Amino acid sequence: MKRAFATTGVAWCADTLGAMSAAENLTRVRLDVAYDGTDFSGWARQPGLRTVQGVLEDALAKLFRRTPPAPTLVVAGRTDAGVHAADQVVHLDLDHEQLNALRHVRVPGGEAADAGTALAYRLNGILGSSTDVVVKRGGLAPAGFDARFSAVWRRYEYRVADRQETRDPSQRHRTVWWPAALDVDAMDRAAQSLIGLHDFAAYCKPREGATTIRTLQRFDWRRDEAGVLVAALQADAFCHSMVRALVGGCVAVGEGRLAASDLALILDVGERTSAFKVMPAKGLTLTEVGYPADDQLAARAEATRARREL
Numbered sequence: 001m002k003r004a005f006a007t008t009g010v011a012w013c014a015d016t017l018g019a020m021s022a023a024e025n026l027t028r029v030r031l032d033v034a035y036d037g038t039d040f041s042g043w044a045r046q047p048g049l050r051t052v053q054g055v056l057e058d059a060l061a062k063l064f065r066r067t068p069p070a071p072t073l074v075v076a077g078r079t080d081a082g083v084h085a086a087d088q089v090v091h092l093d094l095d096h097e098q099l100n101a102l103r104h105v106r107v108p109g110g111e112a113a114d115a116g117t118a119l120a121y122r123l124n125g126i127l128g129s130s131t132d133v134v135v136k137r138g139g140l141a142p143a144g145f146d147a148r149f150s151a152v153w154r155r156y157e158y159r160v161a162d163r164q165e166t167r168d169p170s171q172r173h174r175t176v177w178w179p180a181a182l183d184v185d186a187m188d189r190a191a192q193s194l195i196g197l198h199d200f201a202a203y204c205k206p207r208e209g210a211t212t213i214r215t216l217q218r219f220d221w222r223r224d225e226a227g228v229l230v231a232a233l234q235a236d237a238f239c240h241s242m243v244r245a246l247v248g249g250c251v252a253v254g255e256g257r258l259a260a261s262d263l264a265l266i267l268d269v270g271e272r273t274s275a276f277k278v279m280p281a282k283g284l285t286l287t288e289v290g291y292p293a294d295d296q297l298a299a300r301a302e303a304t305r306a307r308r309e310l
Contacts, residue, residue, distance in 0.1 A: 026093040028141040029116040031073075031123075033088045035133035038173045038282065042081040043088075052079070052088075052133055059126040060092070063119075067097040076147045077154050077287040080241065082281030084174055087136065089289045091147040094119075114140050144298025145291075149305055153217060153290040154238060158231040158247045158283045162254075166227040175228060175281035182254030184221050190253040190260040191219040191231070194246065194267060201270045203246050203295055204239030212239050223252065229254075235302075246280045252276035 033056070045057065053073055061070035071092040079085060094102075096116060105118035113121070127133060138180030144150070159175040161167045162182045168175070194216055218234035223282040231250065233243055249266065252258040258275060266273055291301035292300050 018305055021277045026095055027099055027115060028091055028093050028145060029094070029119055029138060030088050030141040030145060030147065031116065031120060031138045032136045033085065033090060033133065034136050035085050035235055036173065037079060037082050037084040037089070039132060040081065042083070043078040052085075055127070055133055056090075056123070056135075059123050062126055063122055064098050064101065067095070067101050067152040071098070074147050076151050077238065077286065079284075079286055080244075080281050083284045083286065084282075085286040087288050088286055089147045089151070089291075091145065092143055104266040116140050142294040144294075144301065146297070146301040147289075149301035150291055150297045151237075151304075152292055152300060153234050153236055154286065155218075155232070155234045155288045156238070156243050156291070157285050157287050158197050158233070158243065158279070160229040160231075160247075160251065160279075160283060161227075162229060163227055168226070172226075173282055174285060176280050178251065180255055181184075182229060182251060183256070184223055184254065186256075186260050187229075187231075187250040188221040190250050190258075190263045191221055191246070193260065195219055198267055199270055200239055200242055200267065202266050202272060203242050203249070205241040207240055210239070214239060214242070219246065241278055243284055244281065245276075247283070248279045251279065 024028070025244050032053070037052075039050065040052050040055075043052045045051050045054040053075065056073060057070065060073075064070045069310070071094060073090045073092050076089040078086070096288050099115055102115050102118040102122070105122055107113045107117060107121050116181060118137030118138075119134040122251070123135045124131075127135075159171070160178050160182070161171075161175050162178040162180065167177050195218065197213070197215045199213050200216075204212045205213065215236045216233070218232060224230050231247055231248065249258065249263045252275065253260050253263065266275065291297065
């Protein structure tokens, strides 16, 4: 049975309280976030550096200064310094007092709002109208949802302008300008040869204790309507620097320095090589994160936590 709580401008329903974890008395909220990575030292909070997580968690601390401790964020995929996101996904858990603090939030239009919607609205107010990080939407997370472990894929885009007429100054922060013409057909053939379940050690910067086994579900190249080269990549997850290394290999193929078949051979060898360069971060954007149906979220999270093996 739903009971409405009287608020100013917000119809606060018992659905909000019903989403609480019975074990921990917490409510999980999903936020979808976009950011321009140019002036960030990546996603993850680091002492003395400006990061996306740091900026958002500082805003949360300000919002919940009277109901500490401030919640922390779990992200679908940590992005490197300079990498952008069109639709990053995070989750956080709110306790009863923090939920109560959101009950009186006024949302434009006066429409009914759950805790996630109210939280997104308040955070954007704190971040300001000219910020380089925006909370696009918020909502109560379904049971079993984990922004990181429930995800079934992450999708990225990489942009390269290899012709003078395609170098748009307004896009310079998200497009790499390349000095030589590139063969998009050869690049696409090379990309297609890497699709599947592989150990991508040759295309990753290794992290201690982390696996480099991934399933690359999509990798292709095309030219957009302006003639800019655009790579689309999708995988269950990506290793550190993996996308930029894969793109760098394809650019070497596009220039004719490597054959399309060489990228698969490098993959099989399994060791880092100097045959190509890892591409700059600014051309890379996380465009979307995919999740299964609500009733499969918990099972997916459990399966993802298991170490990948070939």
